[in-house]
Amino acid sequence: xxxxxxxxxxxxxxxxxxxxxxxxxxxxxxxxxxxxxxxxxxxxxxxxxxxxxxxxxxxxxxxxxxxxxxxxxxxxxxxxxxxxxxxxxxxxxxxxxxxxxxxxxxxxxxxxxxxxxxxxxxxxxxxxxxxxxxxxxxxxxxxxxxxxxxxxxxxxxxxxxxxxxxxxxxxxxxxxxxxxxxxxxxxxxxxxxxxxxxxxxxxxxxxxxxxxxxxxxxxxxxxxxxxxxxxxxxxxxxxxxxxxxxxxxxxxxxxxxxxxxxxxxxxxxxxxxxxxxxxxxxxxxxxxxxxxxxxxxxxxxxxxxx
Amino acid sequence: xxxxxxxxxxxxxxxxxxxxxxxxxxxxxxxxxxxxxxxxxxxxxxxxxxxxxxxxxxxxxxxxxxxxxxxxxxxxxxxxxxxxxxxxxxxxxxxxxxxxxxxxxxxxxxxxxxxxxxxxxxxxxxxxxxxxxxxxxxxxxxxxxxxxxxxxxxxxxxxxxxxxxxxxxxxxxxxxxxxxxxxxxxxxxxxxxxxxxxxxxxxxxxxxxxxxxxxxxxxxxxxxxxxxxxxxxxxxxxxxxxxxxxxxxxxxxxxxxxxxxxxxxxxxxxxxxxxxxxxxxxxxxxxxxxxxxxxxxxxxxxxxxxxxxxxxxxxxxxxxxxxxxxxxxxxxxxxxxxxxxxxxxxxxxxxxxxxxxxxxxxxxxxxxxxxxxxxxxxxxxxxxxxxxxxxxxxxxxxxxxxxxxxxxxxxxxxxxxxxxxxxxxxxxxxxxxxxxxxxxxxxxxxxxxxxxxxxxxxxxxxxxxx
Numbered sequence: 101x102x103x104x105x106x107x108x109x110x111x112x113x114x115x116x117x118x119x120x121x122x123x124x125x126x127x128x129x130x131x132x133x134x135x136x137x138x139x140x141x142x143x144x145x146x147x148x149x150x151x152x153x154x155x156x157x158x159x160x161x162x163x164x165x166x167x168x169x170x171x172x173x174x175x176x177x178x179x180x181x182x183x184x185x186x187x188x189x190x191x192x193x194x195x196x197x198x199x200x201x202x203x204x205x206x207x208x209x210x211x212x213x214x215x216x217x218x219x220x221x222x223x224x225x226x227x228x229x230x231x232x233x234x235x236x237x238x239x240x241x242x243x244x245x246x247x248x249x250x251x252x253x254x255x256x257x258x259x260x261x262x263x264x265x266x267x268x269x270x271x272x273x274x275x276x277x278x279x280x281x282x283x284x285x286x287x288x289x290x291x292x293x294x295x296x297x298x299x300x301x302x303x304x305x306x307x308x309x310x311x312x313x314x315x316x317x318x319x320x321x322x323x324x325x326x327x328x329x330x331x332x333x334x335x336x337x338x339x340x341x342x343x344x345x346x347x348x349x350x351x352x353x354x355x356x357x358x359x360x361x362x363x364x365x366x367x368x369x370x371x372x373x374x375x376x377x378x379x380x381x382x383x384x385x386x387x388x389x390x391x392x393x394x395x396x397x398x399x400x401x402x403x404x405x406x
Numbered sequence: 407x408x409x410x411x412x413x414x415x416x417x418x419x420x421x422x423x424x425x426x427x428x429x430x431x432x433x434x435x436x437x438x439x440x441x442x443x444x445x446x447x448x449x450x451x452x453x454x455x456x457x458x459x460x461x462x463x464x465x466x467x468x469x470x471x472x473x474x475x476x477x478x479x480x481x482x483x484x485x486x487x488x489x490x491x492x493x494x495x496x497x498x499x500x501x502x503x504x505x506x507x508x509x510x511x512x513x514x515x516x517x518x519x520x521x522x523x524x525x526x527x528x529x530x531x532x533x534x535x536x537x538x539x540x541x542x543x544x545x546x547x548x549x550x551x552x553x554x555x556x557x558x559x560x561x562x563x564x565x566x567x568x569x570x571x572x573x574x575x576x577x578x579x580x581x582x583x584x585x586x587x588x589x590x591x592x593x594x595x596x597x598x599x600x601x602x603x604x605x606x607x608x609x610x611x612x613x614x615x616x617x618x619x620x621x622x623x624x625x626x627x628x629x630x631x632x633x634x635x636x637x638x639x640x641x642x643x644x645x646x647x648x649x650x651x652x653x654x655x656x657x658x659x660x661x662x663x664x665x666x667x668x669x670x671x672x673x674x675x676x677x678x679x680x681x682x683x684x685x686x687x688x689x690x691x692x693x694x695x696x697x698x699x700x701x702x703x704x705x706x707x708x709x710x711x712x713x714x715x716x717x718x719x720x721x722x723x724x725x726x727x728x729x730x731x732x733x734x735x736x737x738x739x740x741x742x743x744x745x746x747x748x749x750x751x752x753x754x755x756x757x758x759x760x761x762x763x764x765x766x767x768x769x770x771x772x773x774x775x776x777x778x779x780x781x782x783x784x785x786x787x788x789x790x791x792x793x794x795x796x797x798x799x800x801x802x803x804x805x806x807x808x809x810x811x812x813x814x815x816x817x818x819x820x821x822x823x824x825x826x827x828x829x830x831x832x833x834x835x836x837x838x839x840x841x842x843x844x845x846x847x848x849x850x851x852x853x854x855x856x857x858x859x860x861x862x863x864x865x866x867x868x869x870x871x872x
Contacts, residue, residue: 114705114706115563116561116562116563116703116704116705116706116788117563117786117788152490154486154489154490154647156647158710173647173648174492174646174647174648177490177491177492177646177647178492180490181490182486182490184483184486186483187483187484187487188479188482188483188487189482189484190413190417190482190484192417193413193416193417197413197416201409201412201413202487204409204412205409205410205413205488205491205492205493206492253492
């Protein structure tokens with residue numbers, strides 16, 4: 101089991117006239133892509149800013165990669181990349197200069213800066229725009245530049261607050277691919293959104309915040325991170341009347357049965373082919389068979405119901 | 407090169423902007439030459455224009471740019487990105503301050519060089535030092551005011567503006583100047599600060615030491631500019647979420663006290679310790695008012711301060727102590743020290759003890775006023791707190807004073823105004839009673855629990871939205 105990269109313990113945050121976080125505690129392992137979900141005004145952005153050591157909690161502690169956000173805020177700043185929901189760019193600077201400034205101001209050495217700039221631009225497909233002014237870029241390209249600025253120093257933790265807001269489907273797909281790629285390189289990523297479909301493709305864990313508190317069961321598996329718990333959606337041709345009984349006899353759990361359509365669950369770790377073979381061997385005529393994954397929305401609604 | 411300095415150079419000193427500035431200066435100087443060509447005062451005119459260019463560019467233009475350096479980042483939503491950088495607080499401070507003003511300061515220096523070259527002023531060295539000191543003081547002061555505005559805006563849920571802070575500082579300067587020159591506190595022996603820096607006195611006596619006016623002014627401005635730079639650096643540290651030890655602010659107060667205490671002194675043998683302590687105490691009172699308004703109205707920090715004090719953690723409490731506490735404590739110490747202090751210079755007209763009692767009344771009213779300021783600034787609408795506190799104080803002193811004096815004569819006036827003489831006791835008791843009421847109400851507001859509504863106050867660009 102990997103080490104926790106982010107640990108929050110009893111975090112309380114007060115604005116002058118209101119309490120935004122009420123004792124939030126959670127832990128995120130390294131390499132996780134955490135979907136931070138919850139309705140508008142739940143406290144997601146406040147929590148992210150506390151994790152980024154931009155705001156100090158009123159009570160409680162947050163550690164990022166072992167660094168306390170209050171004892172060593174600058175260490176935390178160096179360890180993370182944070183893209184707020186409403187971000188700005190230096191419109192008069194070229195993409196190259198904007199990335200150069202981002203790299204140099206984040207302690208990338210003079211010698212390494214050109215390479216870091218080229219890499220960051222390539223990751224977000226901006227290599228052909230390096231000499232364009234930031235102010236000339238479209239909404240989607242501006243978002244890419246902002247992300248490039250955020251990752252140019254290769255942070256260990258990346259915090260993205262509503263990163264896909266306002267992006268077209270192609271740009272969202274590009275963002276999704278980038279997040280998957282960064283996570284594959286070992287980066288711990290926290291993505292906040294209230295649009296669950298955005299997070300479906302790449303999040304491996306989910307943390308729900310509601311009214312400034314952790315809702316549901318804390319950090320739970322969700323989206324792409326759900327293990328192969330061997331749930332399958334199966335369609336049968338001419339299903340027998342005792343289909344449920346026969347499936348149960350095969351050691352399968354019938355999650356849902358609706359005429360010729362069924363969702364079944366096998367023991368964890370059971371291979372797809374093994375399940376399909378047992379169904380066919382039992383004389384059942386299978387017309388469609390595919391793994392059924394619990395969607396993030398299903399996980400959200402399930403946790404919200406707890 | 408400091409990346410922040412370089413970025414500002416990219417933005418501010420682009421070839422096109424440099425070319426425009428150069429052309430403008432050349433045209434202005436050419437016009438001055440043409441105007442003075444026919445007369446005998448060509449050098450004076452050109453020198454005057456050079457000085458005007460310096461003031462316009464290095465003081466006014468650069469001061470405005472310095473004030474906008476951080477506010478522009480907040481408005482453009484790039485400030486949080488900068489706060490997360492790996493730059494040190496000092497790198498960020500000087501990179502911004504000298505980067506954003508690079509073009510304006512360079513243009514100003516050209517004007518200063520013209521002034522020195524053709525004007526051939528006497529004591530050019532000290533005049534250069536004074537001019538450069540004034541430029542740095544204005545730029546650093548403006549930068550510091552912007553940082554104060556950003557912090558206040560974040561805590562009080564409003565838009566960050568420098569104007570209010572700068573206006574407040576100027577008002578404080580005028581008040582300090584007025585009080586120092588008033589007979590009540592220095593027996594008329596102190597100089598008016600405006601005259602001190604705006605006048606052309608050849609010799610200035612400071613702690614009875616006769617100093618050439620240019621030298622005194624240049625050294626004083628250099629010290630204030632240094633403290634302004636240090637203050638900006640300390641505020642930048644707070645913006646970067648770093649903690650400050652209580653060093654620079656108390657050190658500045660000690661310097662301020664020593665500096666103003668040296669002004670009302672006469673010739674050697676006529677030094678009045680009482681007058682010095684009295685004026686220094688007054689300066690501390692004004693510093694306390696300024697600090698009470700300048701500091702963000704942050705109930706959360708104040709409550710934490712209360713918990714640390716009650717828990718006996720003095721070191722940690724000192725780090726987050728309200729800034730007004732330090733000048734208040736210094737003012738109290740100076741007032742107590744003035745009891746029985748010699749007035750060998752006979753600067754004071756009247757008894758020293760009576761003057762000290764008057765200072766005590768002023769101190770009691772300061773405690774009340776700080777309570778009134780806290781009461782309004784920690785109210786349900788903190789963004790209107792400063793204005794509300796100013797109105798309340800104006801009503802207490804203005805309307806209260808009129809009502810008191812019309813209904814009870816001098817004794818009635820003493821209820822609302824810090825009065826010396828026969829009714830000093832009334833003044834002190836009244837102020838203390840009012841202070842108790844004001845502070846009880848203020849503490850109630852500070853302790854009031856937060857509502858469970860999680861939405862933050864609307865306002866600054868750097869504030870979160872959910």
